[in-house]
Each structure stands twice: as structure tokens, then as C-alpha cells.
Amino acid sequence: MDKYQHSQKNKLFKHAAHDPYCLPKVEGSAICPQCDAVYQAGNWTWNHPENTLVPNAQSVTCPACRRIADNAAAGTLTVSGSFWPQHRGEIVHLFEHIEKREKAEHALERIIHLTDTADELTVTTTGVHLANCLGHALEAAYKGQAHYHYDDNQCSVTIRWAREQ
Known part of the structure; x- marks a missing residue:
């Protein structure tokens, strides 16, 4: 097998990324x-059928609540520069x-913490999608420079946004 065939074989049999907070499929319904x-x-949603409890639903802690309890962020946004204070x-x-809007549509997208120091503001989120939305909203509203870095398995993102005056 030549070098090209070997590289193609590696791509073909690459394992799918695994997010440790994604549950295996739950049989039936859960709350x-x-x-x-x-x-x-x-899917996890806020929609309760006819505003009643789902019959025969299991009690399962959702991935967002598990991330919040473990303080294990999927997205981290750091805001710095002389502009933000x-x-x-x-x-x-x-x-x-933005969190209110995204949380209404996506039950697993929430802010875990907003922490500020004299130098920067750090926002941690339960999902990559919300962190991306926050970063893009900062760029759209206040310009500045944003840098996005995904980990190897694409289960988390680190965003650094900065603007000087």
C-alpha cells in the first residue's frame, strides 16, 4: 500500500468525534x-405536549444540566481590551x-458563568453553538477581533475577542 492509499484509508476509518456529555439514545421519552x-x-426541547407531563417518561438529567453541575464548559468566550470595561x-x-433567544429554541444552549476581572470578561456556555453566537454578535455590534479555536474532536470552542478603544 503506497503512502496515498494509506492516508485515504486513515480518513475512511476515522472514528467519529465523541462528546462525553451527549447521552446515548434514550428509549422513549425523558424529562x-x-x-x-x-x-x-x-432531541431535548422545552415543548411539553399539551403542557402535561410526558407519560412513561424516564427521569434523566440533560447534558446541559450535567455540564453546569460539573462546571464543564463546551464554549468559552474571553472578552478583553480597553473597550469592554x-x-x-x-x-x-x-x-x-442572545442566551434567552437561543435557549428558547435550543434547550441545551445556556450560559454557565459570567466572570469578570480587571482585565477580561469570561463567559462559559453549555454548547458550542451559543458561544459562537456570542462571538459573532460581539463582532457585529462592536467590531473588534475574534479568534475561534476548536478542540480536535470539535466538542468545545475557545473564542478570544478583543478591542482597544
């Missing part, structure tokens, strides 16, 4: 006892607004 998210047909309130309000 998270902490946040009341419902698992049906392979002067606009802290606006930036935090933007983050809260």
Missing part, C-alpha cells in the same frame, strides 16, 4: 428533573439577550 427539558425523538453593561445585556 430532566432539574430544568424540565423534555427528550423526545432524539467601559461597555460592560451593554455587553452583558447583549449576552443575556
Whole structure:
């Protein structure tokens, strides 16, 4: 087998990325006892059928609640530069607004913590999607420079955004 064939074989048999917080498929329905998210047909949602409890539903903690309990972020956004302290309130309000919008559509997308120091603001999220939305919203609203770095298995993202005056 030549070098080209070997590289193609490696691509062909590459294992799928595995997120340790994604549950194996639950048989039937489930409800998270902490946040009341419902698992049906392979998805976590907020939609309870007819606002009642799902019959025969298992009690399973959703991946977002597990990440929050373990403080294991899937997304980390760090905001730095001389611009952000002067606009802290606006930036935090933007983050809260985006989280509310994304959480309404995607039950597993939530902010874990907002932590600020004198030099930077760090936001941790339960999902990669929300972290990306926050980073893109900062770029759209305040310009600045954002750098996105995904880990090898694409289960987490680190975003650094900075703007000087």
C-alpha cells in the first residue's frame, strides 16, 4: 500500500468525534428533573405536549444540566481590551439577550458563568453553538477581533475577542 492509499484509508476509518456529555439514545421519552427539558425523538426541547407531563417518561438529567453541575464548559468566550470595561453593561445585556433567544429554541444552549476581572470578561456556555453566537454578535455590534479555536474532536470552542478603544 503506497503512502496515498494509506492516508485515504486513515480518513475512511476515522472514528467519529465523541462528546462525553451527549447521552446515548434514550428509549422513549425523558424529562430532566432539574430544568424540565423534555427528550423526545432524539432531541431535548422545552415543548411539553399539551403542557402535561410526558407519560412513561424516564427521569434523566440533560447534558446541559450535567455540564453546569460539573462546571464543564463546551464554549468559552474571553472578552478583553480597553473597550469592554467601559461597555460592560451593554455587553452583558447583549449576552443575556442572545442566551434567552437561543435557549428558547435550543434547550441545551445556556450560559454557565459570567466572570469578570480587571482585565477580561469570561463567559462559559453549555454548547458550542451559543458561544459562537456570542462571538459573532460581539463582532457585529462592536467590531473588534475574534479568534475561534476548536478542540480536535470539535466538542468545545475557545473564542478570544478583543478591542482597544
